Amino acid sequence: MNYDFNKIEQKWQKYWSENQTFKAVNNSDKPKYYVLDMFPYPSGAGLHVGHPLGYIASDIYARYKRHQGFNVLHPQGYDSFGLPAEQYAIQTGQHPAVTTENNIKTYRRQLDQIGFSFDWSREVRTSDSSYYKWTQWIFIQLFNSWFNIATNKAEDISVLETLFSVEGNNKVNAVCDANIELFSAEEWKSYTSKQQQKILLKYRLTYLAETEVNWCPALGTVLANDEIVNGVSERGGHPVLRKKMTQWSMRISAYAERLLQGLETIDWTDSLKESQRNWIGKSVGASVSFKILAEGENFEKGIDIFTTRPDTIFGVSFMTLAPEHELVSQITTAAQKTEVEAYVLATAKRSERDRMADVKTISGAFTGAYVEHPFTKEPVPVWIGDYVLAGYGTGAVMSVPCGDQRDYAFAKHFNIPIINIFEGADISEEAFSDKDKTIIANSDFLNGMNYKKATKRAIFELEQIGHGEGKTNYRLRDAVFSRQRYWGEPFPVYYVNGMPQMIDGAYLPIKLPEVEKYLPTETGEPPLGNATVWAWDTETNTVVANSKINNTTIHPLELNTMPGWAGSSFYFNRYMDPDNQNEIASKGALDYWQDVDLYIGGSEHATGHLLYARFWQKFLFDKGVVPVDEFAKKLINQGMILGTSAFAYEVSSYYMVNGEKHIVPLSKPIFVSKAVYLKSSVSKRKDIYDAKTFEHTEIDFQIIKLIESNVKEGFLNEPEFNLNPIHVKVEYVNASDELDIDGLKQDAEFGDDYKEAIFLGEKGQIIISDNDVYKVSREVEKMSKSKYNVVNPDHIVSDYGADSLRLYEMFLGPLEQYKPWNTAGITGVHGFLKKLWKLYVDDNGLKVTNAAPTQDHLKTLHKTIKKVQEDIENFSFNTSVSTFMIACNELTSQKCTSKDVLEPLLVLISPYAPHIAEELWSKLGHKESISTVDFPKFDGSHLVERSKNYPISFNGKMRFTMELPMDMSKDAIEKAVMAHEKTQEQLAGRTPKKIIVVPGKIVNIVG
RNA sequence: GCUGAAGUGGUGGAAUUGGUAGACACGUUGGACUUAAAAUCCAAUGUCCAUUAGGACGUACGGGUUCAAGUCCCGUCUUCAGUACCA
Known part of the structure; x- marks a missing residue:
């Protein structure tokens, strides 16, 4: 029986889905544990191998916690409002909702095949009206609140109105706009309603203000400071100008001090906390x-x-x-x-x-x-x-x-x-x-x-x-909250006499209207200006046609939409009770789940999402909506997986006349291998103009000859050449950096010109059939389509299986670190899984027996339990993969078939490679999923050693080792070591000045 | 400039409190099996010297503490990330 990973993985993914194995309940006797990933924006390109890294880590942790007896909440969803879908809509007319839906389908398929233990019954999408109803609701709460410095929290705006009518604003200690005029209670009462509204707007936690904003003409929208990198837009790299506009703003500055203080109470990385401290400034x-x-x-x-x-x-x-x-x-x-x-x-x-x-x-x-x-x-x-x-x-x-x-x-x-x-x-x-x-x-x-x-x-x-x-x-500025975009949350706001009015929460959600065009209007209004049904009827409390606007009962609605971070600032609370129609989440659910215990995501959100989400959480806490004022106890930033780009060197030929360069067109492109490049003088010179200062090498003359025989039209001058590194698709390069030339030539993207290309191999020969190999040179870069170094997890899963992918992503190195992907290395972990399979199953079927385990078997098992448990708790997943390999190698050579050892071993491995673990577990006769089986208990008594192989050092340098009993006294060890013939050999007659004996560790002889 | 992280074989990376540097894996080399390839298995693999025995040198660089330093201390360099006329 072979390890048929494709069949096994599909079988168990189906089982988990049908049996709702990972569905979390909102009340349980078990302690709760909430493991959260930063939800993805479903882009059109789908996932590459870098994306699942954090999800795999969090999944291992979630599965581990289930084995530990926790009621685990491990949800997933989509941050599905955003600019790319809108850009695509502008270009193609395709509704962003349609594109988004398609992209989500691709994401879901890709995520499912990796075998995550997500509770999909709790999925949220920020672009669903049932979700953004609550984004709009929070906005209304912010509008109806002010920040009282005296109590250091947000309070209802009605409190402020009462204060104004009793004592004016002289004694009010609020976070508000600068340059507020003082007024008395009498003055306040004498103001018109509109004047009062204007004043209150200066106090509200979300307010309209004429602000200088970062206007990006190319994108037709305002950008937040953190959406600008080096003076150009983060997305697309377009220029950004300063412009004055009336915009909604969020008074996040009110929370500056609490955002700073709160950092002391949470277990986030120092670098991330430092970024937020700098940002708050x-x-x-x-x-x-x-x-x-x-x-x-x-x-x-x-x-x-x-x-x-x-x-x-x-x-x-x-x-x-x-x-x-x-x-x-x-x-x-x-x-x-x-x-x-x-x-x-x-x-x-x-x-x-x-x-x-x-x-x-x-x-x-x-x-x-x-x-x-x-x-x-x-x-x-x-x-x-x-x-x-x-x-x-x-x-x-x-x-x-x-x-x-x-x-x-x-x-x-x-x-x-x-x-x-x-x-x-x-x-x-x-x-x-x-x-x-x-x-x-x-x-x-x-x-x-x-x-x-x-x-x-x-x-x-x-x-x-x-x-x-x-x-x-x-330094922290208030955050501009308006965007001139279509694909975002509409504001629950209409205007009477130019003053903003909130729609009553009972009538939410205000759904995004349909528009013909997704571009700004000709008069420069945001895309919602194109909507024909976008007015608010205060009598029916419905959205009605713009043509009915009478400014008495029917008023225009807000044309801006909310920024990308709105929907992601509270989603972690919504997962607790995602279908609740009446509240963000029920009090019961919020009290049970409290906050996120472990949050994993990229460090690029340090001063964006992670700061805004903390802000909203504190606000919701002040309003009594949520029970805690920090939403995530612990946060880990996974590092990026980089691509290993492959380069072929293309010959570009030219000749010089009076210091001017003339290109020589070739009839066929010529590529040279890495060794040829290194032997060529080109690799040693800095630019083409110092070509003359380098002696041509033997290989150079060979290349020149090749150029001469492939010149398109005749020319007189001696050809000179350069070797330009060109990205080639990494899928045509094997573990030894050898290029699959035939595969590459047949690739549609490679271009027709290159079908006839000449390749000069490692030995400097033109490659015909298999007479020589062609090696590429490699470089580590960010994964991107244009660099042809993107690796799609679909291929990895079909070639090696999800368990291999999961193990390999963890095996690459520490979670937080940036590290290069190299598909070739996956054979190591894949081989391990095959070997593991063989430990349980051979050609005759299951080979596990009821034989009593030997001392060696138990030692291997318990050493593994100890290490793996420590590793998971320290998020050191790479080292536990090594530990599994060592355990498997040891048990194989010990010819272990004992059920008492092999059964707990499966539980240890199951968080990492759940499919193979489930399959072998069921082969061992179990009817239930392995996912909630108790984690094996470590028993140190199996690790107690009777003797120690002491390293014997002379002046700190280890010379030989000596097997001595563990319970031997210091003096006895010293005597035994001194009596050893090799000791005398090393000393060569000298008397040692000092002998250091550390029992159980080392012996060092000085002198 | 400031802040944070890091620098270990050809490569990814191991190494609890200072105690046998290079675990595990990739790659490479050699071998077995095979018509052949793949797969699988076995062996070697830090560098240098030496036929062997063995030795010298090795964790970015320069110092120091210690019986003992990748690990601790001082100084320098480099890389990555964030941030920046922040008063």
């Missing part, structure tokens, strides 16, 4: 107000700045504003007007990208205005400079050139005096910014103090004179 310091000294004009307010170094306030020799700062035009003097305006214009013209790229150039302009130093009362000149960013802090800084390198460089460049306020610091070459070594001097009441003391004192003094206060600043 907390800095502690002070805000200082400088009085404007203007001739004639009277400025009520001063210029506010934020600084982390209030201790250096006596070192201020100028102030710098961002060119975009609102006061620039007001304070600039007539004399400086031309210069300042020119500078402001020049900066505005430069894109964000230019400004970022060009950090070295110092530029700026003097406004002619002065502010007054709060303590010395000296005038301080006000400059503008593009090194100050409008978007951070207040867009203004107090410049302390002696303590900040940028201020220093600016001061040097414009000849502004530099005051030294540090004791013993040399500032002749650069600023002194070492906080810890700071002793303040030349600074009135701060003299002699260190950084900490001086900071505290400076803030105290500023507060005394009403010129500032201690302040904490965060």
Whole structure:
């Protein structure tokens, strides 16, 4: 009986599905365990071998926990709203829902054949209206909430309204828009409804605001900061501009401190936590107000700045504003007007990208205005400079050139005096910014103090004179929540007199309307502007035709849709009770499952999904919807699986005339093998122009000859050549890097021109039939279609089976690490499975017996139990695969047939290779699935050794080993070792200075 | 620049608290079986020297601590990832 993996795997996948083996129940006496994968966006390309890595790891863990007696929730779904389906719709007219459905089918088929233990009865799709009903519901809750700093949580907006009507907004301590006017209770009551709504909007956790956004004209949409990489869109690499638009925003900044503090309570990787800390960007310091000294004009307010170094306030020799700062035009003097305006214009013209790229150039302009130093009362000149960013802090800084390198460089460049306020610091070459070594001097009441003391004192003094206060600043900006896209969640929002109104939750979901075109409208409105049935009837509470809009009972609906991260910010809660019509999930389900115990996914979501999801979770916690304020206790980032690209070297021929290159067209393409390339002078030169400086090698002349006999048209000059590496499909390359030339030539994608191509093999011969081999060179790169290094798991599963794929993905290396895929290596784990099969089954059928296990058998088994259990708990899956191999090799050579050993071994292996485990388990006579059988208990008594093979070292170098009893005393060991003839040989008559004996470990003889 | 991770054979990678470096696998070489191939099995495989016995050198580089260092300490270099005029 052979190991027929295809048959076995299909059989068990069918069994699991029919018997709902992995269906989780919402109430159980067992303890709960929630294992979650980041759900995939179902792209048209399907899965490649890199995608399942994390799913395999989480599946092993979920299966392990079932063996441990846990009630395991291990769901899967699809993040199915998104740009690619919409782009495809724009190009083909195909409805994104149709494309998405097809892609999901492919994903499901591919996932199913790998044998995951997902509970598919709980599948969610973010693009289903039954799901996005709850995305819309959460949006409404955010709209109806404000953040009370006093209680440090979100509260209902009605609380705020009551406060306003009782005491105005003077005492309210809320996170809100800047520049809010103060009003009294009487004033509040006198406002019109519209005025009140406008004010409340400044407090709500989701709000409409005119914001400067990242507008991508090519995609016709706004992008979030984390959707922009190096100044261009992450998707497609299109340019991005700054543009002002009215957009929905999420007041995530309200949660900055809690998002930061929460990191302390969760077991996520340090690098990921560090990314989030950087993103939140907390800095502690002070805000200082400088009085404007203007001739004639009277400025009520001063210029506010934020600084982390209030201790250096006596070192201020100028102030710098961002060119975009609102006061620039007001304070600039007539004399400086031309210069300042020119500078402001020049900066505005430069894109964000230019400004970022060009950090070295110092530029700026003097406004002619002065502010007054709060303590010395000296005038301080006000400059503008593009090194100050409008978007951070207040867009203004107090410049302390002696303590900040940028201020220093600016001061040097414009000849502004530099005051030294540090004791013993040399500032002749650069600023002194070492906080810890700071002793303040030349600074009135701060003299002699260190950084900490001086900071505290400076803030105290500023507060005394009403010129500032201690302040904490965060880099985290509010998140823009509107997208000008079709394929996303519609807002449950309509507009009355331009003011947004929420649709009552009872009428959700508001379904995405049909449109003719998925592009923005001609007037520049988002795609939903194309919908003809997209108005809200407040009497029937239904969506009706736009033509009925009367602005009394029927109003226009919001045309934007929500961003990609909306649907993924709470899905982990929805899995707990996915079919609930009345709530995100029932209280019972939420109380039972609580949170995710283990979350596995890519690190690319560090500052996107993982931050927003934490934000929504905290908000839902504040509203009493969910029982915990962090959604995932532990998170692991799986590393990426890279492709091993293969290259063939194509000959490109040319000749030089007067330093100019002329291409020589060839009648047939010529490729040379890796060895030929290495023997050629081409591999040693840097560019084509130094060809002459290298002697032609023997192989070079051979290639030139070949070129000459394959030239399309005659030419006179001597041909020179280059060897260009060309990607070839990895499926035509075997484990020894040999290229299947016939296969490649017949490949449709390779092109007709290449059917006649000449291949020069390793020995430098033209390859005819099998007289020589052609080797490619290899390089590790990201998997991508264009590099022909993508490996489809379908092929692996059909050639080697799902169990081999699962084992091999784990065997490649540590889960978190980036590592290259090389299909050739899979024969190792596949061979192991065959060998394992043979341990149980031979030509006559099952060979397992009831024979009592020997001491050796038990030792192997228990050593394996111990190691595998430790490995799974440490997520070190690669080493447990090795452990299985060792166990299998040992038991094979021990000729073990004992059921008492082979049965528990199957349970150990079943999380990794569930199909073969189920098959052998049933062959052993079991009627039930192996998936919930108890994990074998480790018994250390089988591992107790009676003797130890001691390594005997001389001066730290191991020379020989000696078998000695474990219970031998130190002295006895020393005696035994000294008596050994090899010891005397090593010592050659010398007397050892010292003998180190570590019982059970090592003996080291010094001297 | 800052933050985080990492650097071990031809390759992927092992190596609990410092205690026999290179487990396991790929690849390579040789052999068995076969008409042949595949599959399977056996042996060798860090580098160098040596016929053997054996020896020298080896975990990015330079130092140090220790009886003993891939592991601990100091310094340097390189790679990858994130982030960046953040005041």
